[in-house]
Amino acid sequence: MNKNPDEILIVGGGLGGLSTALALGRKGMAVRLLEQSEQIGAIGYGIQIGPNVFQAFEQLGIADLVRKQSHMPSALLMLDAYSGEQLAAVPFDAAFRSWFSAPYVAIHRVDLHHILLDACRKLPNVRLDQSVTVSGFRDLGDRVEVATADGKTIEGAALIGADGLRSVIRSQLHPNDHPRSIGYVAHRTIVPVDAVPKGVRCHEVVLWVGPAFHIIYYPLRNRTELNIVAVFKTDTFAQKNNPAAHKAELQHTYRDTHPEVQAVLGLIDLSRRWPLADRDPIRHWARGRVTLLGDSAHATLQSLAQGAGMAIEDAVYLAALLDVPNGDVAATFLQFQRDRVVRTSRVQLESRALWDVYHAEDAISRDVRRQQYQDRDAEDYYRCLKWLWTPIEMPTVPGTAPGLRGQLPAH
Template structure:
């Protein structure tokens, strides 16, 4: 084995969460080494939603001005029935929304956000970035950890941050060998020039069409030059360990009977790749020795609340802050980080799953959903306060009553939590 390179902090994963963690800790004066298994630092995907809680984190990461230059700030969230075309409900996200939460609601291209975080890390003398480093083994040494890569590179770190995503090797070390949970839904996504879009396309709205076991989300990105679309549906051909499901033919069969604007949008959605929908049950612990999880490695969630990247950004800021507040006591800092984040992110995970069930309802359940949503006052934001108004640095730990409320429904022996509305 080659001599291990000694690093104070090693971040495994160069995605949004990993780069945000490196940026956050460098702003606290810590030296950080980031390793990424891909040949280059890049991000796959298209559009990304950034709720006020994410913008609050980006402000603390000192990249908000750069993000604003590329983002779009819609004035409303519009929910429509994908079958009838009827408006179900609207959430105005203008000045009153911004005043309540301190920041607006933004949408942007995922690669743009990643690029801004990457540039910020590259500009810092405290951050080192390495590619082609696929982690194959992590050894917990109590007050340190040893990380070995496929090419023989080894790192001896005082702290290892596992930001290695849904299929995290770091998470396995903490005792979770179970595979991610497939929801049997797939997404087709992509961007097209604004000029190619239907009459509902524009910079002022983010549109969500919901229908039986499907939904379509549309919004502008990259300063309004592109239009992002995500078409999601449940495949009834799903089989574990098979890739022959959620096909383009199923996509067309599912969307063709829907409203004409949904059908028209289908013609411009990319079909070269599909994304299967996965999450995992909340973990009891994110920490082992000097090894800690962050982002999707800690709490992968379904996309239905658009909070995956938002929660990873909150994690990054929180981890750096509580390590700093704990001075030289790393163990105490990691405990404070976990206490501040674990219950809240579990609530986001479970609410995302519940909201997916609501949006994809069929028959009488869908009629009941539409009727209830139409009754809500568009200016009533109270349902969003727990999420968009949450500041993990202001309240380090969820109350005991919330913890019991969200975690007491764990199924015996499965480490799973039943869906529970937010």
């Protein structure tokens, strides 16, 4: 048995888990992160980060590094995939900066992962364990015990499940709750900008929408790479590793689309596809000394580009709540759940609503979408997104009386 009653155990070495380890570690807490892979790494594709997340990056001490390794697109565009008509534009210009205190950026997931990982490795109180597959847990009242697939147990002061969409920790807390498959798949690719045909926009975030499909692309790494994601609905969403069939489906789905879309489709790597899913919102993330965080608590569709953002917000918010010597862990985890559930559930539900708008399958719905979006100007979009892109208010935690059951060790 591995036993350290002072350590907070985190399951999952993705962006949410690493952000939590770093946030807690910077506050002097003992942290042990358990990751099942042989290396704590990330799949190498791009992600978008809204201005709301930069407050969290400041709390983590990595904001300048993130800015340095990010691309700042000039705008977010939504276009009709057939006609090429612009449906919406959200410019990231001086007017945007008057609304929001931080930039909207695109960053390679691997780059952000390495920033977080390097920062964690500099903290002597943060322990990173690879090749540890967690199979379950027990809340022992004054501590938690984690079971691993190789028959070992690990004890700690508390447990944070940051193990993603198919969370083992969530499956034990809610055995009858499962991810919600939506019948869509994604093909992801990164190519050098030098290999991109002329006429393809490489400065903005460009989203082309059509009936039951979309394609989005944007630059990374000082505009040297283009991140491409093609998404569509298919009855074969559960099937993988058939590039010839994938190519036939892609060509059929995107037939008759705009020449710029066709040019980008020719760049896509079809060797791998990802079935897409989210989770239904729930109010109960926490039980005793165990809580969920990030995708394990509130996995969302990609419509608002806030999956990583919500996990990173979770991390710094939970660390602020836990930063109380002799605090009550169970009460703190419940407070974390109460404070974060409405915001994250709103992201989940608004992402679902937007998904249906983006992928409108009948002509009248597409006509309504055109009028709905073209009636808005940039200020309307800033106002509409203010709830999301404004940094969250961090908690002010009153002192907790000593002697409460379920305490964290003083730090």
